Amino acid sequence: MAHDVRIEQLWIPDSLEAADAADFLAAVEVGRRVRMETWGSDDLAYAPLEKLLELADPYERQVILVAKMGHEIVGTVDIALPLADNQDLAEFTLDILPEYQRRGVGKQLLEAAEDVARGEGRSMILVDTNHPGTSLSDFESEQLIPGTGDGFVPLGSREVEFARRSGYTLQHIEQFSACTLPLDTQLVAELEAEAEAANAGRYRLHHWTDRCPDEWLEAVAALENQAGVDNLPPGQEQAGMVFDADVLREAEAVTISQGRRTVVTAVEHVASGELVGLTTISVLAQRQDVVFQDDTMVLEQHRGNKLGLLIKVANMERLTEQFPDARVIYTWNAPENRYLLTVNRQLGFTTAGVTGIWQKELPDFRDSTS
Structure with missing residues (x-):
């Protein structure tokens, strides 16, 4: 035929x-x-x-x-x-x-x-x-x-x-996972308490939607570049986009022009004043019931303090406040990224399949x- x-x-x-x-x-x-x-x-x-x-x-x-x-x-x-x-x-x-x-x-x-x-x-x-x-x-x-x-x-x-x-x-392989929204309020309280006990007041959260505050532009660009390195398949050299403040603003403008929304939570190391991690959720223009978890990353020297859990719980809560129609969040992770897969399981993500x-x-x- x-x-x-x-x-x-x-x-x-x-x-x-x-x-x-x-x-x-x-x-x-x-x-x-x-x-x-x-x-x-x-x-x-x-x-x-x-x-x-x-x-x-x-x-x-x-x-x-x-x-x-x-x-x-x-x-x-x-x-x-x-x-x-x-x-x-x-x-x-x-x-x-x-x-x-x-x-x-x-x-x-x-x-x-x-x-x-x-x-x-x-x-x-x-x-x-x-x-x-x-x-x-x-x-x-x-x-x-x-x-x-x-x-x-x-x-x-x-x-x-x-x-x-x-x-x-x-x-x-990328593992494809789904989580029903909103998160259970008791689960949120338990996970927030667990994460806050681990970081012991040494970190502070910052939130924004769509546009990064000017004061954090360079820091976010650096984190995005590090995420690009961390997310490379084994054996592949970085050849992706290199972010700076101008590129980040351009990328934000493109996303906004497409009608998409971006919910971000970042974490600051209080003693140094440095931004050491962030997580992002994307909301589509045409259907806000289905949302997508984008990059989550924490600088290596600050891992072990449950910051990934802290920022993901906080960001998913902010998402529900701003976009109450969101009923499911999807994410893709490399199977070797066991830390994020563990955090996702704590949040209630279940494996939907693989790509x-x-x-x-x-x-x-x-x-x-x-």
């Missing part, structure tokens, strides 16, 4: 109401249906306006290819091309409607996306596969473990078979023909 498929670049309309927006809306709906099939809900799916706003991101250009059978869009691949850093990289998000899987649609879309990436001068491709928690127990005896040695994806799953057959190598990150280096055809 693959010969019936046409691959086209998706036209991005000026607005959702435009006469030429039908294909865009259909492509976003493909993503929603795939996430419903994978996770049993559309919590992780883009709303159409959310996706349209994201496409204006100045730090990343996105090209979307669609697979059509007749007039129906049956699959999409989103090609994200970083512009500020990692300019050898392209990240793919591949979605095929369940009823059109195993019919060659994914293969055609993936090959077309690789051609686009190569034409953009990108030599390294990342693509992910998603595996709900229920599927992990089904394949306990058939595990593919990444080079890091932590976590696994189910070897017999369709997505894993497809990635391997397409020449991709499993690089690392496998796969990598492929594209051969440079200019080299092979010279």
